[in-house]
Amino acid sequence: MEEPLILNQIVCARVPTAVGEFQLCLYTNNRDDKEHLALIRGDVFGKENVPVRIHSECFTGDVLGSRRCDCGEQLHHAMEYIALEDCGVIVYLRQEGRGIGLMEKLRAYNLQDQGMDTVDANLALGHPEDQREYSVAAAILKDLGVRSVRLLTNNPDKIADLESRGIRVVERIPLIPTIYPDNAAYLMTKIKRMNHLLDAEVLQFVHSESNRNGNHP
Ligand SMILES: Nc1nc2c(ncn2[C@@H]2O[C@H](COP(=O)(O)OP(=O)(O)OP(=O)(O)O)[C@@H](O)[C@H]2O)c(=O)[nH]1
Numbered sequence: 001m002e003e004p005l006i007l008n009q010i011v012c013a014r015v016p017t018a019v020g021e022f023q024l025c026l027y028t029n030n031r032d033d034k035e036h037l038a039l040i041r042g043d044v045f046g047k048e049n050v051p052v053r054i055h056s057e058c059f060t061g062d063v064l065g066s067r068r069c070d071c072g073e074q075l076h077h078a079m080e081y082i083a084l085e086d087c088g089v090i091v092y093l094r095q096e097g098r099g100i101g102l103m104e105k106l107r108a109y110n111l112q113d114q115g116m117d118t119v120d121a122n123l124a125l126g127h128p129e130d131q132r133e134y135s136v137a138a139a140i141l142k143d144l145g146v147r148s149v150r151l152l153t154n155n156p157d158k159i160a161d162l163e164s165r166g167i168r169v170v171e172r173i174p175l176i177p178t179i180y181p182d183n184a185a186y187l188m189t190k191i192k193r194m195n196h197l198l199d200a201e202v203l204q205f206v207h208s209e210s211n212r213n214g215n216h217p
């Protein structure tokens with residue numbers, strides 16, 4: 001049986017950003033050697049209906065603004081949303097590349113440039129389509145005293161996983177991506193093969209964009 005998860009909050013520091021000030025708290029745990037993070041606005045302890053984003057690290061999207069995916073935009077939308085509410089948490093999980101790491105994600109990108117979609121590229125490299133789980137995220141939310149969440153996500157598996165770990169998700173807040181020629185096929189795959197909850201209009205737009213650009217997602 002798996003060892004019980006032990007989580008330690010090591011340090012928190014003030015981070016002023018373009019959308020105001022946050023506290024950034026760093027956690028260690030006994031399951032992996034990653035420094036998982038919580039970016040916190042306001043007093044969330046004991047609160048219900050807290051806006052929460054569980055974000056998986058994407059160096060290319062989050063730092064470089066890559067348009068292969070919608071990660072960078074999702075992170076910034078979540079920060080803006082939480083700033084407007086003046087309350088909320090972004091749990092930043094260091095599970096780069098849906099858990100396969102940056103090296104393998106870059107290999108997967110090369111396979112995608114040869115015509116595979118994001119799911120088949122992972123499978124071709126010997127990885128599951130999604131290697132993530134959210135035990136550390138749930139433990140961080142419990143550590144912060146968050147009682148129920150309004151989750152910023154399009155991923156139904158993330159909601160189910162969190163709920164199975166005792167986090168009450170009272171609402172889903174959709175994240176609507178900007179569609180570019182470089183991410184249209186990728187978004188379509190997320191809708192069709194990963195059950196992501198993107199609106200019908202987005203689906204239609206993705207269709208017309210990918211047809212216009214001759215892509216076949
Ligand atoms: N292996 C792999 N990982 C990717 C690819 N594109 C983005 N990622 C990673 O996918 C993770 C984000 O997952 P997404 O599928 O974009 O979104 P999600 O977290 O499942 O769902 P949302 O909450 O709606 O954002 C990050 O860790 C990215 O590094 C890809 O083509 N291949």
Ligand SMILES: [Zn+2]
Pocket residue numbers: 058060061062069070071072
């Ligand atoms: Zn990304």
